[in-house]
Amino acid sequence: MQHQTLPKASQESLVNQMKCLVKEDLNKDGLSLRNDMLEPTVGVGEVKIRVLATAVCGTDKSIYGSSRSVGIRNEMQRYLSAGQYSPIVVGHEFCGIVEEVGPGVKAEHVNVPQELLIEVGDYVTAEMHLSCGHCHLCRTGNEHICTMVKVKGLHLDGCFAQHVVVPYKNVIQLGKNGDTSQIPTKIGAMLDAFGNAVHTVQEADVAGKSVAILGAGPLGLMATFLCRAFGATRIYLTEAADVDRRFGLAREFGADSCIDVSKGSADLHRQVEKFETGSNGVDVVLEMSGSLPAYDDAFRIVRNGGQVVLLGLAREPLKNFDIANGVIWKGVTVKGIFGRKMFATWETMLSLIRSDRLDLKSKLDRVLAAKVYALDEYEEAFETLARGTELKLVFSPGNKK
Ligand SMILES: [Zn+2]
Ligand SMILES: [Zn+2]
The missing domain is CATH 3.90.180.10 (Medium-chain alcohol dehydrogenases, catalytic domain)
Structure with missing residues (x-):
């Protein structure tokens, strides 16, 4: 031009x-x-x-x-x-x-x-x-x-x-x-948004691991196909709104278990219990919704020694968060994600996009x-x-x- x-x-x-x-x-x-x-x-x-x-x-x-x-x-x-x-x-x-x-x-x-x-x-x-x-x-x-x-x-x-x-x-x-x-x-x-998803998934080391993604908004959906591409073994995805369309897309992107949490998270816990038989939960949780009940779910479904990566922004401070049971005794690693690494995340996402493989x-x-x-x-x-x-x-x- x-x-x-x-x-x-x-x-x-x-x-x-x-x-x-x-x-x-x-x-x-x-x-x-x-x-x-x-x-x-x-x-x-x-x-x-x-x-x-x-x-x-x-x-x-x-x-x-x-x-x-x-x-x-x-x-x-x-x-x-x-x-x-x-x-x-x-x-x-x-x-x-x-x-x-x-x-x-x-x-x-x-x-x-x-x-x-x-x-x-x-x-x-x-x-x-x-x-x-x-x-x-x-x-x-x-x-x-x-x-x-x-x-x-x-x-x-x-x-x-x-x-x-x-x-x-x-x-x-x-x-x-x-x-x-x-x-x-x-x-x-939309690369700025995609970069948030890339940064979150990269921090978690998902290869060969089971991953629960909480929230099937644009970032949760992007995280789904990234986790699949990066070699996650099993992907759980939760959402509370517009689930039919979002889960339809998510299944095509590689989600294995899509769980509607609009009426509570009993189903999520049942699914994790059913498939994670070797330990007491999933290896990695990516919180991408910012919804308050999701924080409780995140620390309940992560296995001992697992990772919780937090991208969603909670609208208010968490009350009654059980840090002893949720984090300390479980030996969980928690990581917060803000924006994209300058400029490592950009380099990664551009090579991912330019590659036709994925x-x-x-x-x-x-x-x-x-x-x-x-x-x-x-x-x-x-x-x-x-x-x-x-x-x-x-x-x-x-x-x-
Ligand atoms: Zn944005
Ligand atoms: Zn500075």
Whole structure:
């Protein structure tokens, strides 16, 4: 794809305003469609990207319904004093085409081979967690849990917009010169979410192990086909809503036992008892739902010496959690997962997707709604997700309604 530089005069008339979805007021539900926001401008070491596709995730749903979530309101004001909120563009999962590379980048990358450079016209995505780069964690290979991390679309302007600006370092190359043939844009838009699933499954060492995945949302479904690909011996999957469709997909993705927990978890315990005859539970539990009863299940079904990996975000603190019986006497290893490792997880997921062996692109596509929405259709899109008619969907900010 050729990128043409416009004459200065027309450039100025075009770069002014863009369409985007903004969270105006944390105490009111919904988002606002704006046509009058100024396009972001690149600063030193930054890259401006024209958004081709942007995916909606659970965090965006919480932001949409912010009046009901103290957690999300507090998080969005984390770096501000109370009452200081000013509207931001929401969204953090996207892919697009590089429009402009800011000052300073070229000078810093003189000897870098061209295939590694991010240049105007390249097809890219980005890690939207911006770490400080200087704290103890950042300096010891733990940037993903930097205590000063700022998330675009949560603390800073995000990508439910026609254009977004990100630090050069955070840009991930998907195809030189706008080549989208290896990774379709719908998939390019959801790599952030896929990365959460990859990070979770990789932390657990599932090869040759039995695994229980709690929650069959988009991430639980992705974890299912990843565990199958990574050599899990038996996969249990639980869900409480829309079970017929989700379990149908999950079985195709490789789940062995799909258990409806809408009326409690007796069935789950029976299944685990039936198949895990050599020990007192499953080797690995991946908690991907954030639902409160699931935490109880996780530590009851894990075997002594097993692993529990926690990705789902509990909406409130756990009460009456039995740490002695659930963790200590069982010798369980517990690991929390936040975001993607920078940038090890990205390297892993890109090689997984680029490899045709695992058929991951078509599996990821099946988690997404067939329809691609225009930004103007955001109300319909969020209602569709709230109703559970679709699990995950993508906007194309360039599309008209
Ligand atoms: Zn997300
Ligand atoms: Zn840091």
